[in-house]
Amino acid sequence: MRGAAEDGLVLSAPRVHAYIAAGLADPGTIGTWPAERTGTDDGTGTGGGAGREADTAITRALDLDGLRRFAGFVTMVRQNPLRRVLPLTLAALARADLEIEVFADYAPLFTRLSRRGGPDLRLRLTAFAGFLEGRLAADDPAQALVLDALGHELTVERLRHATGEPFTAPGAPRADSVPRPAGAHAVREALHHPRTLKELIESDAVAPGAAPADAVAPGLAYPAVRRDEDGPTLLYWRDEGTQRVHVTEITPLAGYLLGLVDGRATVEELARRLGAATGERCDPGGLLTVLQGFTELRLLTFTGAAPPPIGESPCV
Incomplete structure (x- = not known):
């Protein structure tokens, strides 16, 4: 306790404990105490006279930032269900020494969420992810x-529970055939490949006081933390047999092409759109070969029997 003697007041232990309990029960109120300087209606003060003076002394004497951070620690411990879904995210927070401060800021939001009933994993994930993206x-x-x-772990979790379009073995498609999406998949522009991401989190690159990205010593087996313009385009897809989500790096143009497939445009139309985007003519036959390659992963389908052998294409 700080400053109590200077105020000439003997602080009541029950009242101090009531303030601490109130702060842990509703962390959002901690930041209002110094400004209000009044008693509260939750047992922490009388709201006037000597009670108000005592409450003011308590809020001056308490380490409010320490209490706020302890409320963050309590909130962090209550997020154990998220550790199954966001292990890398939480490890990165801890490695960068951001964990307690972030959860201290998140505590008021999580308190409001909890008052509506015990939040399930989906609600916890949505709330925490949205908070992090804004914070x-x-x-x-x-x-x-x-x-x-x-971003990586949210994509994996979403695909685990996604309802993919059914896949049927395609026939020998032509340029006037219409490809359509199948299975559960997503394309994501990333900062790093997941393997590199894990290495970075486990390294000293994100530890407090680490060298800036441009100053990282040469010879490391991974790129700097800062994203460069060649960050990978990642294709995530769920194997319907094992239900496992796989990740592979593709070209940005291949990712763009997958996004163009809407189940309505023919191969010829897709070639025209791709050509308009790149400024170069794309041969429908070559594009067809690329699209057939995606059928190997059961991400696209046509109609009929198995496709012809897959070859190289200049389009993607």
Whole structure:
């Protein structure tokens, strides 16, 4: 306790404990105490006279930031269900020494969420992910790494529970055939490949006081934390047999092409759209070969029997 003697007051232990309990029960009120300087209606003061004076002394004497951070620690412990879904994200927060501060800021939101009833995993995940995306700065190397881990793990979790379109073995398609999406898949522009992401989180690259990205010593087996313009385009897809989600790196143009497939446009129309986007003519026959390649992963389908052998294509 600080400053109590200077105020000439003997602080009541029950009243001090009541303030601490109130702060842990509703962390959002902690920041209002110094400004209000009044008693409260939850047992922490009388709201006037000597009670108000005592409450003012308590809020001056308490380490309010320490209490706020302890409320953050309590909130962090209550997020154990998220550790099954966001292990890399939470590890990156801890490695960057952001964990307690982030959860201290998150505590008021989680308290409001909990008052509506015990939040299930989906609601916890949605609330925490939305908070992190608004709280962290993409131009800060360590925080950008947390956001990259979050994007990866959210994509994996979404695909685990997605309802994919059924896949049927395609026939021998032609340029006037219409490809349609199948299975559960997603394309994501990332900061790092997941393997590199894990290595970075486990390294000293995101530890407090680490060298800036441009100053990382040469010879490391991974790129700097800061995203460069060649960050990978990642294709995530769920194997319907094992229900496992796989990740592979593809070209940005291949990712763009997958996004064009809407189940209505023919191969010829897709070739025209791709050509308009790149400024170069794309041969429908070559594009057809690329699209057939996606059928190997059961991400696209046509109608009929198995496709012809897959070859190289200049389009993607």
